[in-house]
Structures are given as C-alpha cells and as structure tokens.
Amino acid sequence: MVHRNKALIAAFALAGAASLALAGCSSSGGGGTTSAPTATSTGSADPAAACKPGTPSTGPFTLATILPQTGSLAYLNPPAEAGYGLAVEDIDAAGGVLGQPIKVGPITDSGASSDLSVSTASAAQIASSDAQVVLGAESSSVSLNFVDTIVSKCKVQISPANTATELSGYSSYYFRTAPPDNGAGLGAGQPRHR
Secondary structure (H helix, E strand, C coil), X not given: CXXXXXXXXXXXXXXXXXXXXXXXXXXXXXXXXXXXXCECCCCCECCCCCCCCCCECCCCCEEEEEECCCCCCHHHHHXXXXXXXXXXXXXXXXXXXXXXXXXXXXXXXXXXCCCCHHHHHHHHHHHCCCCCEEECXXXXXXXXXXXXXXHCCCCEEEECCCCCHHHCCCCCCEEXXXXXXXXXCCCCCCCCCC
C-alpha cells in the first residue's frame, strides 16, 4: 500500500510537470524575447527568466533523468526508477500526454558530489536533448552544480530528494518533492539528503 501511494504521488507530480511543460514551453526550447529577470530567494536572477510560454509542443512529452547510477547515492536509483517507471506506465495506460506515450530519455548518471564532472557531462547531454522535464538529482549539491544548465534551456527540473535551503525558490522551472532543511518540520536526528 505504501509503495502504491508513493507511485501515485510520483504519477501526479509527473502529470503536473507534463502539463506545465507542454503548456508553457515550445518545442524549440522556449525561445522568444527575454522578460525581466525574476528574483529568487537567494537574491539572484532566475536562470530561467528568459523562458516564455510559447506554442505547445506537438511531439511526444519527453522525460530525461539525471539520477545516481554510480557513487555513494547509487542505492537511491532503483526506487527512483521504479517510481517514475510506474508513473509513466499509468499515464500511458490512461492515454498518454496529448494522446501520445511518454518518451523517456536520455537516462543519465548524476554521479556523486565528490566528482561533479559526471553530473556536468550529463546535464550538458540533457540540455541539448528534446526533453521537457528532467527528474533528478537526488543530492542537493549535485543539483546545485547543474540546475542552471537545465532550467536556462527552459526545461523543468524536478528533484525527488533535494532539501538544501539554497534551492528554495531557486527558479520558476525548478521543483522538488522534499521539504527544505529549514522550516521543514524536521526534528533533531531526522535524516536529510545532501
């Protein structure tokens, strides 16, 4: 029952992201004129400030992943794959997105926070792909390494585990399903992903 509830949450998150991406991003990556930068909670400009709603894509909804396949957090990959896999199956069984099945790929490695070259290379591959939504990373420090690369290309990034306060309000194209470390209601001794 717990696994099914987690899968339903993942399905709703993926469906919401799909709606946002398809309604707000063009198939060419959002192009268009530049709007005024939006301030984030960190006081810096939103790296996705130039992204404007455009013509919805008519191609398949594409989900990319940047999850840990190697490194100290690799044990988190199988449950994350199972979660988004079930969400994709459920959405496709319900008719897909705009009548088309979801396309998954590229599937890349976020590596570990001790070697950011892995996530940097993966983010560059995803940034040049046709993916509209990117799932990952599990580590806040790894996400902070590449989030600008992803969201500046008008791609929605959703992390299943980032908790760093610095990511709160970071970009209008960045979302997470875990609460931030500050004010998350976590008591002393509660585990936190980093």
